[in-house]
Amino acid sequence: MRMVLGIDGGASKTHALLLGEDGAVLGFGKGGCANHQSCGLAEAEAEIEKAVQEALNGRTAPIDLACYCLAGADFPSDYTMLQNAMEKNPAARRIVVKNDTMAAMRAGLSRPWGVVVICGSGFNSAARTPEGKEIVMPGLGAMSGDWGGGYALAEEMIRLIMRAWDTRGAPTLLTEAVLDHFDLRSVEELLYRLYHDKIDHQKVMSMVPLLFETAEKGDQVAIDLVKRMGVETGVTARSLIRRGGMEALNPEVVLGGSVYKGQGSLLIDTVKAEIHTHYPGVMVKQPKYEPVVGAALLALEALGITIGQAAIKKMESTLPKGLFIRDSISI
Numbered sequence: 241m242r243m244v245l246g247i248d249g250g251a252s253k254t255h256a257l258l259l260g261e262d263g264a265v266l267g268f269g270k271g272g273c274a275n276h277q278s279c280g281l282a283e284a285e286a287e288i289e290k291a292v293q294e295a296l297n298g299r300t301a302p303i304d305l306a307c308y309c310l311a312g313a314d315f316p317s318d319y320t321m322l323q324n325a326m327e328k329n330p331a332a333r334r335i336v337v338k339n340d341t342m343a344a345m346r347a348g349l350s351r352p353w354g355v356v357v358i359c360g361s362g363f364n365s366a367a368r369t370p371e372g373k374e375i376v377m378p379g380l381g382a383m384s385g386d387w388g389g390g391y392a393l394a395e396e397m398i399r400l401i402m403r404a405w406d407t408r409g410a411p412t413l414l415t416e417a418v419l420d421h422f423d424l425r426s427v428e429e430l431l432y433r434l435y436h437d438k439i440d441h442q443k444v445m446s447m448v449p450l451l452f453e454t455a456e457k458g459d460q461v462a463i464d465l466v467k468r469m470g471v472e473t474g475v476t477a478r479s480l481i482r483r484g485g486m487e488a489l490n491p492e493v494v495l496g497g498s499v500y501k502g503q504g505s506l507l508i509d510t511v512k513a514e515i516h517t518h519y520p521g522v523m524v525k526q527p528k529y530e531p532v533v534g535a536a537l538l539a540l541e542a543l544g545i546t547i548g549q550a551a552i553k554k555m556e557s558t559l560p561k562g563l564f565i566r567d568s569i570s571i
Contacts (some may be wrong), residue, residue, distance in 0.1 A: 242543060245295065245306040245331055246536025249274025249519035256291035257563070258303070260538060261367045263524035263551030265558040269294025275311040276322070285325055292331045299369035306332035307331055307539035309343035309531065314378060336542055339376045340531065341366035345532030348494030352541055355480045357473050361445060364387035367480035367491070370406075375483055377476070388472050390448045390499055393465065397447055398434065401427060412461035417450045452502035465504065469499070470507045474514020483521060490521035500526060511548050530563045 242261040247254065254271035271291035273279035280285075286450045287514050288308070296303075308326055313319055322337045341364050345356030351382075353372075356366040363386050364379030378384035401418060404410030405427040406476060414425065423438065424430050454462035484491070500507065505555075512524050527534075540547055556564075 244539035248532040257293040263554035265357040267295040303332035343531035359499035470510025
């Protein structure tokens with residue numbers, strides 16, 4: 241029986257999943273940072289190897305293909321470097337390196353092609369056409385024309401709070417919510433602590449759920465910001481549909497990342513409205529599985545294996561529980 245490895249590697253964690261060609265899960269492993277831009281190539285290699293060896297669990301039979309879906313695979317030079325690094329101590333006969341967006345996309349699609357927009361701490365997006373052409377947006381923030389994700393939303397929340405405080409902007413319930421969140425007494429104290437780096441990156445990110453809670457209370461400033469994120473998501477998805485020549489194909493659009501799990505339906509409703517105004521037949525979805533499952537499915541498909549319902553059922557019956565996100569993925 242042929243076997244494949246799927247690896248999903250990001251800045252904080254790495255997952256590796258070993259599948260048989262029949263879909264059966266044969267092993268699962270975990271590691272730390274796999275983004276060479278965040279922790280350096282040597283550490284990334286070590287953490288990927290840790291996850292792979294845990295998934296193999298002493299297995300010595302040759303693995304046919306390993307698909308590495310890695311954060312930090314942004315430019316052609318990154319792909320070359322990562323391909324060479326993964327081939328130094330190959331886990332399989334054949335090595336494939338992709339951007340990590342591809343794993344998240346495949347984890348939500350019912351077929352091998354479609355669109356993904358990811359809104360976690362940052363913002364990224366990609367598409368794959370029925371012919372196999374892959375389009376990956378740079379996802380490098382303002383310098384690549386991108387806006388969105390948790391940190392961008394947190395920064396904008398702070399800007400709106402400051403403008404409400406000095407009367408350049410409208411009053412907002414975000415002020416009280418954020419001050420309470422950080423146990424602060426005034427906007428001046430918030431500004432001081434931010435300026436002097438007394439609130440770290442993760443603490444700033446922890447503000448984002450407050451945006452959705454405040455929008456649910458009817459605060460117009462919060463509502464407008466949530467809608468802005470929804471419109472940006474929809475515009476990005478439409479761009480990828482157009483660039484992939486999929487306007488008449490009704491591709492599935494997968495929304496991945498923690499921001500799309502925010503309280504209330506306003507964000508998702510705005511995304512769908514923005515897409516459906518132009519492409520009414522498109523189905524907007526959230527992933528059913530963690531991205532590593534998508535990486536493993538990509539590995540099977542790279543071997544030319546068609547993944548039918550029997551293989552999906554076999555995989556789901558043997559999949560570690562933590563790799564399921566939800567049972568229903570249409571939204």
